[in-house]
Amino acid sequence: MISFSGVVKRYPGGQEGLKGVSFTIEPGEFAFVAGHSGAGKSTLLKLIPAIERPSSGAILVNGQNVGALKRTALPYLRRNLGLVFQDQKLLYDRSVYDNVMLPLAFSELGGREAARRARAALEKVGLLAREKANPIQLSGGEQQRLAIARAVVNRPTVLIADEPTANLDAESAATILEIFAAFNRVGVTVLVATHDEALIGRFAKRVLRLAKGSLVE
Amino acid sequence: MKTWLRQHRQAIAAAFGKLAAQKSAALLNALVIGIALSLPAGGYALLSSLRNVTQGASLEPQLSVFLRGETRRPEADALGTRLKGDARVSDVRFVSREQALKELQATEGLAEVVAALNRNPLPDAFVVRPKVADAAVLEALAKELRAMPGVTHVQVDSAWARRLGALAGTARLAIALLAALLAFGLVAITFNTIRLQILTQRAEIEISKLIGATDAFIRRPFFYLGALQGLAGGLVALAILRASLAALNVGVSELAASYGSAFRLAFLEPGDALAVVLFSATLGWFGAFLSVSKYLLEIEPK
Numbered sequence: 001m002i003s004f005s006g007v008v009k010r011y012p013g014g015q016e017g018l019k020g021v022s023f024t025i026e027p028g029e030f031a032f033v034a035g036h037s038g039a040g041k042s043t044l045l046k047l048i049p050a051i052e053r054p055s056s057g058a059i060l061v062n063g064q065n066v067g068a069l070k071r072t073a074l075p076y077l078r079r080n081l082g083l084v085f086q087d088q089k090l091l092y093d094r095s096v097y098d099n100v101m102l103p104l105a106f107s108e109l110g111g112r113e114a115a116r117r118a119r120a121a122l123e124k125v126g127l128l129a130r131e132k133a134n135p136i137q138l139s140g141g142e143q144q145r146l147a148i149a150r151a152v153v154n155r156p157t158v159l160i161a162d163e164p165t166a167n168l169d170a171e172s173a174a175t176i177l178e179i180f181a182a183f184n185r186v187g188v189t190v191l192v193a194t195h196d197e198a199l200i201g202r203f204a205k206r207v208l209r210l211a212k213g214s215l216v217e
Numbered sequence: 218m219k220t221w222l223r224q225h226r227q228a229i230a231a232a233f234g235k236l237a238a239q240k241s242a243a244l245l246n247a248l249v250i251g252i253a254l255s256l257p258a259g260g261y262a263l264l265s266s267l268r269n270v271t272q273g274a275s276l277e278p279q280l281s282v283f284l285r286g287e288t289r290r291p292e293a294d295a296l297g298t299r300l301k302g303d304a305r306v307s308d309v310r311f312v313s314r315e316q317a318l319k320e321l322q323a324t325e326g327l328a329e330v331v332a333a334l335n336r337n338p339l340p341d342a343f344v345v346r347p348k349v350a351d352a353a354v355l356e357a358l359a360k361e362l363r364a365m366p367g368v369t370h371v372q373v374d375s376a377w378a379r380r381l382g383a384l385a386g387t388a389r390l391a392i393a394l395l396a397a398l399l400a401f402g403l404v405a406i407t408f409n410t411i412r413l414q415i416l417t418q419r420a421e422i423e424i425s426k427l428i429g430a431t432d433a434f435i436r437r438p439f440f441y442l443g444a445l446q447g448l449a450g451g452l453v454a455l456a457i458l459r460a461s462l463a464a465l466n467v468g469v470s471e472l473a474a475s476y477g478s479a480f481r482l483a484f485l486e487p488g489d490a491l492a493v494v495l496f497s498a499t500l501g502w503f504g505a506f507l508s509v510s511k512y513l514l515e516i517e518p519k
């Protein structure tokens with residue numbers, strides 16, 4: 001479960017990214033975070049894995065008060081969250097397979113099980129045949145699918161994506177959203193930030209609409 | 218435990234991978250560290266060799282009192298009794314001219330010279346060990362002994378050894394200071410290398426933090442890299458030292474042979490050589506620790 005209660009995020013200089021936002025996402029729910037550029041979508045998503053810290057208010061993720069977590073506790077919070085970014089944040093000095101293996105390097109899994117898990121994740125996003133390729137050789141949609149494979153390889157309970165379809169054509173964007181929906185069907189909580197209203201319209205899911213840092217819907 | 222060991226194995230493999238990926242830079246670093254370390258290590262080896270020489274000589278102050286050739290045994294005995302009765306003297310040993318010749322014959326390279334002599338040129342002598350080592354007291358005692366009947370010459374035997382000992386002490390201190398200074402240099406070299414490595418891997422570190430890597434997991438390969446770099450530098454230092462001693466020993470052994478000595482500059486004892494390598498690896502690790510502590514915290518996902 002993800003719960004925001006009166007969350008305010010104020011940046012140095014006084015600018016407010018979020019102004020007293022409150023909502024709850026139940027386990028296994030799929031929700032969109034919608035709004036124009038600058039509405040506060042990215043800020044909201046960054047608060048969940050504590051990439052940003054709230055100025056006030058409380059954020060609960062799987063029962064943990066994220067705002068109060070010590071720096072040393074953050075890795076363990078983030079291992080239960082699958083994060084997908086607009087710019088994918090892939091490593092281009094290693095293969096597709098090695099990118100997916102990265103989160104497994106610090107898991108409890110042995111080498112054989114980790115390899116099996118990485119290939120299973122690549123298969124789910126349709127990239128198993130490209131496991132030896134360098135990410136630079138992949139299309140934008142494929143790179144985003146690779147980022148999803150890396151995000152889900154540790155079997156997180158929550159999948160968070162910030163504008164995952166921003167640079168993709170409509171077909172690739174729909175494919176990415178279908179992948180998220182598939183993970184949601186097996187119980188993963190999914191939270192996707194997007195400004196693409198057409199895409200939101202294709203999926204009958206809950207929408208958290210932000211405008212100028214406030215929740216309006 | 219199994220996971221922890223696996224992660225350490227991975228970190229070591231990653232550190233070797235980084236060294237292999239930047240062979241020439243790694244080689245140059247090892248060379249710089251090796252040259253820096255070879256200086257104090259060489260000084261230490263030189264001192265150890267000299268210590269072996271000086272250990273044969275007594276550093277306790279003693280005076281050799283040589284008697285005139287015509288001095289008879291009763292006169293010598295009387296002098297001996299008088300010396301033993303002196304409150305400033307702790308021990309007196311008589312060395313007859315025959316015994317002195319025997320000792321000279323036993324000295325390496327001098328047997329043939331002694332055999333060629335048609336008479337014993339050495340005098341009877343007393344070896345006097347004073348109770349105190351104070352230079353002024355020794356000098357006063359030597360002056361009095363010189364004035365005694367039957368005495369031809371008095372020599373303060375341990376002066377040279379004490380001077381050499383004092384010189385060696387100073388040299389040891391100088392080498393320790395040099396080693397400390399160069400150790401600081403080694404730490405600075407590793408610090409900078411690891412800093413550059415962290416900057417090169419900024420994206421990887423940022424992503425690793427995003428997906429749940431702990432600081433310890435991220436730090437580990439850098440620690441191993443620093444230690445490996447130090448280790449390589451230590452090995453290079455030993456190689457430089459061995460090669461330098463081998464070259465120097467060509468001249469040193471020739472010079473020593475001309476004095477009838479088999480003296481050679483010795484390489485470090487195995488324990489000392491191991492200490493040099495471990496010391497170097499530890500300094501490398503420490504440099505990495507300082508660098509990682511400073512720069513890793515600055516990299517946070519955005």
